[in-house]
Amino acid sequence: MKLTDSEKRMRNGAEGRVIAEAMDYIIQFGEAFNAPRLVDISYCHYPAEMGIYYGDIEDLVRYAKRGAKVCVPTTTSTLCADLEKPSITGIPAKLARLQAEVEPAHRSMGILETYTCTPQLLGFVPPFGSYIASVESSAIIYFNSVLGARTNRGGLFTRFSAVTGKYPLMGYLLPENRYGTHLFKVMIPPERLRTYDAWCALGFIIGKIVGSEVPVVQLPMTKSQTPILPRSDFMIGLGAALATSGSVTLFHIPSVTPEARTVKEAFKNGNVPKNAYEIREKDLDDVYQQVNNIEPGADIDFVTLGCPHYNLAQIEYVARKLEGRRVRKDIRFWICTNRMTRKQAEYSGYVRTIESAGAKVVADTCPVESHMRQSTCREYGLAVPNVRNMVTDSVKMVRYVKDLIGCNTALADTDRCIQSALKGRYDSLQRRKGH
C-alpha cells in the first residue's frame, strides 16, 4: 500500500505508540482488501462499548488510560443502559454501574457521549462525497444513501480510524462500487406509504431480495404525476429495514437521493437492468404475515417505538396521542431516543405528558441493546424471556427481539402501537378497515 510520508511517520511511532499501533492495524486491514492507499476521514460514529459484552468496557478503560485521543468529531452508538435514568429500564444496578464507566473513558478520549443509533438527528450530517467511518447499519445506510457520504460497514476498527483520522480506500469509498445493481419498481398506492411501518416493510422486502448489493428503488407517482418525497424518518425506517433483512449498505431512490437524480444515473454507464422487481401492496401485506406471530386482540406486555431512535417530531406526535390517556396497567411502553432529544422533549413538556400516561421516554438504549437479552437475563438471574408479546412500528426491532429477547412480535403502524398500549392487547383493526 502506498503511504504518505506523514502516514509512515505515524506508523513508525513519531506520534506515540497508540497511533503507531492503530496505523499498523489500519494498514493491515487495507492490505487484506488490496486498498491502494489510505484516505482522511472527517467524522466517526463509534461503537460504544457495552456492559453486556464480556470484557468490552475493561478494554475501553485500558485503551483510554494509554492516552488515546480521537482526532475527528466522533459520536457514539447505543449502550445497554439509560445512564441518566437507569432505573426506568429495570436494568440490574450492577450492570448499569459497569456501563456507566464508559462515560469518563469516552470523555477523556474526546469521544462525544451521544449514545444513539441516529447521530444524524443530532446534526452529524457529513457532506456529500466525504469519507467517514461509521458503525450501526441503520446510520451507515443513511449516511451513504441519503447524504451521499462514503463509509463501509464499520466494526471495532472504527476506534483506530477515530484516533488516526484514516481509513483504507476500499469498498463503498470507491465510486465504482456505488452503482445500483437491482431495480425495484414500487407499485404501491402512495396513500399506503404514509406510515413509518410501511416504509420498514418495503425495505424488508427489498433487502431480502438484494442481500448485500445496491438496490435502486423507484417510488410511485402521486396523482399529480410528481414523485413522492419521503420524510426523513421514513428514510431512516426504510434504510434500517434494508440493513435488517439484507446487509444493504447503500441504496438509491431516483429524484430523492443525491447520487441518482434519474434511474439511468443510478446504474453504471446508464445500463438500467431489463428486469425490474415490482413491489405490490400484496407484498407489503405478506411482510406482516411473515413477521407477526401475535394474534390480533391477544394480550401484550410491551410496546416499543423509536427503532432507530425517534426524532423530536416523532416524540411530539406520541405525546399528543397520549395526552390525557392512560397506558394499560402492566404494559411497558418505551419511546426510545437519544439523550439530547429527550432533554428537549423534557423542556417542551412531551416527556411529562408521556410519563403521565404511563409510558417512558428512554435514552441511550433500546430493548434489543438492553439487559433484556436472554443471555444477559440468564447472567443476572432475571426471568427469561423478559418480554412475552411486543408490538412495535419497526421491522428491525421485530427481527432482533425475536431471537435476542425471545418474544413474540407484531409490526403495526405507530397509531396501532399506541392503541395497543392503551388497550393492553394487539390492536390491528385500522389497517384492515382502511384497505
Place this chain on the structure above:
Amino acid sequence: MNMRSEIPEANKLRGRTSRPPASGKKYKVRKIVRGIASGEALICPESFSFLGDVDLETGEIIAPSNPNKGKTLKGKILVFKESKGSSGGCVVLMTLVKKKVAPAALVTIKAPDYNLTEGAILSKIPFVSDLSPKFISQIPTGTYIRVDADKGIISYTPLRFASGTPE
C-alpha cells in the same frame, strides 16, 4: 500418489517434467492477516457464522447443520467456505481469544468479510483466503496442516512421510 504441486503457477514454471516438492502437498492462498500456525484442520464445507454457530464459552460448534457439531475450534485450523452474517464475527472471535478457545488460524475459499478480518487482525490470528475448493474434498478433518500466511501457503505432510515410511 500425484505429488504435483497444487500451485498452478508453480507447475507452469517447473514444466511437466519437474520434480514434485519433497515436503508434501502445498496449496497457494492469499494472505489476509499475517502469521504462521499449525494444527489439525477442521473442515466446514459450507459457510460459517461466528455469531450463532459457536458456543462463546467452550468454542464448540453448535450449529445443527455443521458436520463438525460438538467439536471445538480451540487450536484448530478452521477451514470454511465463507463467513456468513456480516456483523458480530469480530466481537465473537475476540471473545473466543479471551476465553482461550479460539482457532489457531482461519482459512476461507471465498473472499473474507471486513468484520471477521478486523477480529483476526486484533486477535493476531493468521487468516488466508482464496483456497482451492479441491482442498475441502481432498483433506479430511483432523489432518495436521500448516498455514504460512506471509508466504501464502498451506502445506501438509501426507501420512506416509509423517510416519517415516521411506519413499
